[in-house]
Amino acid sequence: MTVFSERVENGTLGLEKVGEVVRLLGWVQRRRDHGGLIFVDLRDRSGIVQVVFDPEKMGDRFSVAESLRSEFVVSIQGQVIARPEGMINPNLTTGTIEVVASTLEVLNGAKTPPYYLVDQVDVDETLRLKYRYLDLRRPEMQAVFKTRHQVMQIMRNYFTNLGFNEIETPMLNKSTPEGARDYLVPSRIHPGEFYALPQSPQLYKQLLMVAGMEKYFQIARCFRDEDLRADRQPEFTQLDVEMSFVEVEDILPMMERLMVKIFSETVGKTVPTPFPRLTYKEAMDRFGSDKPDTRFGMELIDVGELVGKTGFKVFANVVANGGSVKCICAKGCAGMPRREIDDLAKFVSTYRAKGLAWIVLAEEGIKSPIAKFFTEEEMASLIQLTRAETGDILFFVADTYAIVSDALGHLRLELAKRLGLIEEGSLQFLWVTEFPLLEYDEEQKRHIAIHHQFTAPMDEDLPLLESDPLSVRAKAYDMVLNGTELGGGSIRIHRREVQERIFKLLGFSEEEAVAQFGFLMEAFEYGTPPHGGIAFGLDRMIMLLTGKDNIRDVIAFPKTQSASDLMSHAPSTVAEKQIKELHINIDLPVK
Template sequence: MTIFSERVENEKLGLEKVGEVVRLLGWVQRRRDHGGLIFVDLRDRSGMVQVVFGPENMGEGFTLAESLRSEFVVSILGRVIARPQGMVNVNLASGGIEVIAESLEILNGSKNPPYYIVDQVDVDETVRLKYRYLDLRRPEMQNVFKIRHRVTQIMRNFFDSQGFYEIETPMLTKSSPEGARDYLVPSRVRPGEFYALPQSPQIYKQLLMVGGMEKYFQIVRCFRDEDLRADRQPEFTQLDVEMSFVEVEDILPMMERLMVQIFSETIGKKVEMPFPRLTYKEAMDRFGSDKPDTRFGMELIDVGDLVGKTGFKVFANAVANGGSVKCICAKGCSSLPRREIDELGKFVSTYRAKGLAWIVLGEEGIKSPIAKFFTELEMSALLERTRAETGDIVFFVADTYSIVSDALGHLRLELAKRLGLIPEDAMNFLWVTEFPLLEYDEEQQRHIAIHHPFTAPMDEDLPLLESEPLSVRAKAYDMVLNGTELGGGSIRIHKRGIQEKLFNLLGLSQEEAVDKFGYLLEAFEYGTPPHGGVAFGVDRMIMLLTGKDNIRDVIAFPKTQSASDLMAQAPSVVADKQLQELHIKTVKTV
């Protein structure tokens, strides 16, 4: 019987082990036969090592070695020797040694896998997801989960050192679909009634503050039944934090220290503190985005005051109707073919822009279909404002403020990618603060919360809640890294009167508010301390740390974009008996 306790992991095999007899456990990566010897690359989660089987060392066991195939699971006893000069493999941590096998035990065989277990494997993602247990064997995937483990340990140690309690909140909660759709769970013992899986522990962590816990954190699973993208999943992991007796200035520096530690101890990146801060308005004005990528320039430039009375009616009408005219200056792009400029026009149309105007400053002078509408003085003022020089192109969008921001913000990113302006190794953290508390949803004909309905208004804006609700700023903040939102939070409402007022602005009657959130409102009547917190998407953070483009690559068993598990074949039809026990009847829709 194999003695597993004697095992040595591959990453610990170096020249200092030469002469020792070691036991190795792992998977056969590759087998090669050379001149009566068998060479096996043995893989475990720590790395690879070369094992040599010879008839003089193995005796009858050599025949067993001849039967080895890729992905066989083996136990090997062997002696470590230094590789001959000139045979060192610099690409392996164990490349200076090899192991001469003395005994072999095959713990389990393997069918031929559907694809090679190697990094950068060229196979469709659906195949990888169907055989996820094989995909997880690949070294790059194992490194992802090594980093993921390290990140969660750093989080736990950090918050423990700051006096936080790690507290679990319920997985079966009350449905309150104010944001994304809930996943509902039927109750067998309460026919016709349902739990919901938590979209966030938001209310429970606030109740923990009511309960006097003061400092709480949790690494928690959350669920949202929403359309998926490359950086979203129906179930995801969140670092959840809440504190009592705090304001914004207490929370942000602490979270910065956490990020400095995570990025330093996992990928060796030095992160400077304090993080820059932009108000929401400044971020939208300069970058057209509330999660701006500041690794490159090409900021949005407002030219509405310069073009409002020009002969170009598209610009003049936009300004006259309370809209906006902005532009970006693409340096050194005057040689861009007309075909590509037209493609960029189609690109911004996906963000509701009705058109993309442009001015090219070539060696031969200005070239633009809109130049004829401007006087020499007006054109000179435009070029001075945009700091455009020979060799540049200036792109303009005129429309409502939100459409202009959205279209030019995305055009800025698209041009930066095409022009190679984004430094790969930069880590530009920043905070976006003072978000609007509310926005008006035309489709629903009501106000909705930008973050969530428990976010506190800024103190100086409280008088505007009834008269100018869309002007009210929130004590909310998002942490952004390289144009990706890592997480966000806010100072919370902790008084019943203000919370009820906000529910009313969101279109909830008093009866509806009590039905959905009565237990929270009642709790606010029993000495609730001021409190606030933050939540970070752990999966998204790991994606950025490991340089992955898809969140599925950092989750052990992810879902597809249609929210299905290809490996387990979930979701699936269940037996009628189960439905009857739950008092549920399914109805097919056409």
């Protein structure tokens, strides 16, 4: 009877194991037949090791080795030997050794996979999602989820060491009218009534502060029934944190130290602190975005005061009507072909800009369709204001402040990509603070909350809530990395009278506010401490950490952009009996 040794993970083998007999388990990555010897790359979660099958050592069991195919699951016992000189594989961590097999057992065969399970595979994403259980076998995917696990453990240890408690909040919640659409769950026991899956644990974590928990965190699953984009999913994971007796200055440095720890321990990168801070207004003025990418310059320049006095009526009229005229200076781009400039004009039109004016500072002089509307002195002042030099192009947008910011903010990002201005691997963290508390929704004809309706106004702006609500700033903050929002939070409202004022501004009647949030406002009457917190999108963080462009690559079983699971075919119809038990009538649209 063969005596099997204890299993050794493939990727852990090295020269120190030479001479030892080891037992390996895993999947056949590749099989090669070389003149009587069979070589197999054997893969498990730790890595790949080369196994050699020699007919002289295997005897009549060699025929089993000849039957091996890709993705067969096998058990092998053999001796570790050093690879001969010239046969070392520097691309493998186990490349200095190989295992000469003495036993082989096929634990399970496998059909031929629908595509090669190798890194950097060039295959349609729909096929990868359909066979997700195969896609996850690829080493690069295994590495992603190892990093994801590391990050979650770092988070748990970090907050545990700071005295936080990890507390689960309910998944079956009360539906709320604000924000994205809820995923609704019908109640069988309460006919005609519904639970909602949580968009975030916001209300419950505030109630935990009322309960005196003081320091809470949770790695929470959240759900939003919204139109999807490349970096969004209907269900996602976030790190949720809440603390009592804190202000902004307590929270931001704590979260910076967390980022330092995560990036150092997972990808070995140093993150300098403290992070720069921009107010919302400064971010919008300089970068046209509330999540600015500061890895390159090309900031927005306000030229309204200057060009509003020129003979160019388009600019002058916009300024006269309270609009904005700004530009960006594309350094060294004077040689840009006209067709590319026209292409950029089409690009900004997708952000509602009505046009893109430009001035080229060529060696032979100024080139621009709008130059004739400027005097020599006005053009000289414009060049001085924008710090433009020979060889540059100035791009202008004139419209409302919001459209100008949006159009030029996206244009600077597009130019940075085309011009290769972003340094690979650089990390630019920053905070954006002092967001507006509210904005006015023209479609709904009412105010809506920028972050959420439980965000506290800045103390000095409280008197303006009723008289000038759009000027009120919030005690809110977002952490941004390389132009991507990693997370956001705020100091919360903890007094009933302030919360009632906010609900009124948002268009709630007193009865509606009580019906939706009466339990929270009642809790505020029982000694609620000042509190605040933050939530980080874990999926997006892992995407940035691992250098992926698609958030679906860092979620084990993601949905498509149409919120479908191609592997399990969810969502799907259910039995009529289940529908009846829930007292639901289905009214499908006519196809």
